[in-house]
Amino acid sequence: MAAPRHTSLLALYPRITARDRHLLQLLDDHQVLTTPQIHTLLFGARRTCQERLGELHTLGLIDRFRFPRPGGGSQPWHWTLGHHGHRFQAAAHGLPEPTARATRDRTHRLSANPRLNHLTATNDFFVRLAAHTRTDPARQLTRWWSERTATERFLGVRPDGHGIWTTPDTSTGFFLECDLGTETLHRVAAKLDGYARLAAGGGPRYPVLFWLGNPGREEHLHPLLRGHVVVSATSGHDSDPSGSVWLPAGGWHRVHLGQLPSSHGPDNAVNPNWRNGVLDLAGDHQWVARTSM
Structure with a gap:
């Protein structure tokens, strides 16, 4: 009852x-x-x-x-x-x-x-990253922000999610675009313009990850990503996002998240990574990795 x-x-x-x-x-x-x-x-x-x-x-x-x-x-x-x-x-x-x-x-x-499947797929991306941290203490999902939180914190962009992936060597921020094939590829690629404006306005310079539902869309998206100032990479829904599965725009070899260029940006009023002059990559709305079984 x-x-x-x-x-x-x-x-x-x-x-x-x-x-x-x-x-x-x-x-x-x-x-x-x-x-x-x-x-x-x-x-x-x-x-x-x-x-x-x-x-x-x-x-x-x-x-x-x-x-x-x-x-x-x-x-x-x-x-x-x-x-x-x-x-x-x-x-x-x-x-x-x-x-x-x-x-x-x-x-x-x-x-x-109608976007429930999209929300579930987006969350699944972060669940897979978090799952890796439970067996690999050297890696952490330091931040997991939803679309709502990321949109509130980063002006002018609307990512499906935002995270920070930390390894012993680097801390890589990223924006996620989870693709279920409901938009044209030209519209998908055009989302990079907003991220370029964010970086130019004093925000972080994070790679944009396009997580795609099938190899065909990945293949046809890459020519549209080349030439953009924003770093981007692609992979498929059937992959482990913590592995060497990310194909950078204009690249030939797949790499780990930590191998993608990433900058947390300068200390200013529009960059939520900074609080009172201190770089804060956890803050609120974070994923706390190893919860007790």
């Missing part, structure tokens, strides 16, 4: 672990994660993950939906914040408490959003 809508948050606090708090923040930042994605990010055993998600759902902290697959069966559960999860996050960040109706409407809009 689900926790009543009027349940006191104080009564729920003893049931909420550090890992639960992390999950609630991830869902607040990135709207929706599937069961396999949450398992990859936060759990060792799949059964443990499924059982805990069921418990959090019963408590009203998270909600879920899924759709049938075209060929039969069902997609994995898609998880988002439940009413008590929204209440908890509002309390944690000093925001007004949401109504049950507002929470319900938000979940309905998310489940019916």
Whole structure:
């Protein structure tokens, strides 16, 4: 039985672990994660993950939906914040408490959003990077910003996501453009103009990663990327983004993220990488890598 809508948050606090708090923040930042994605990010055993998600759902902290697959069966559960999860996050960040109706409407809009597959694919890119850090302590996903956060922080661009990938040798910022084949390739390539204006206006000079759904689009996109001042690289959805899978525009060999040129930019008012004269590459809305199993 689900926790009543009027349940006191104080009564729920003893049931909420550090890992639960992390999950609630991830869902607040990135709207929706599937069961396999949450398992990859936060759990060792799949059964443990499924059982805990069921418990959090019963408590009203998270909600879920899924759709049938075209060929039969069902997609994995898609998880988002439940009413008590929204209440908890509002309390944690000093925001007004949401109504049950507002929470319900938000979940309905998310489940019916025509860009849901795009959002899920974008999150999957970062989940794969984060998964690599759990087995390779030398590498970190120092920052994982959603489209909403990145758009608020970087003026004039609207990436699908933004991250910073840190290795022992370098710290590489990047903007992600997750392509599902819904736009013309000319329109995809034209997005580089906004990133060029950002860099020229005092922002960071990060490579733009085009993550594409099939090799054909990757092949035909490359001629359109050549000649742009912004560094860009491409790879496919079937690749491991932490590996040597990125083909730079005008290049012939695929490289690691850390091999792409990247500059965090100067200290100025338009560059969110700096706070009070100090370079801050973590800040808020960050991905904290090795959560306990």
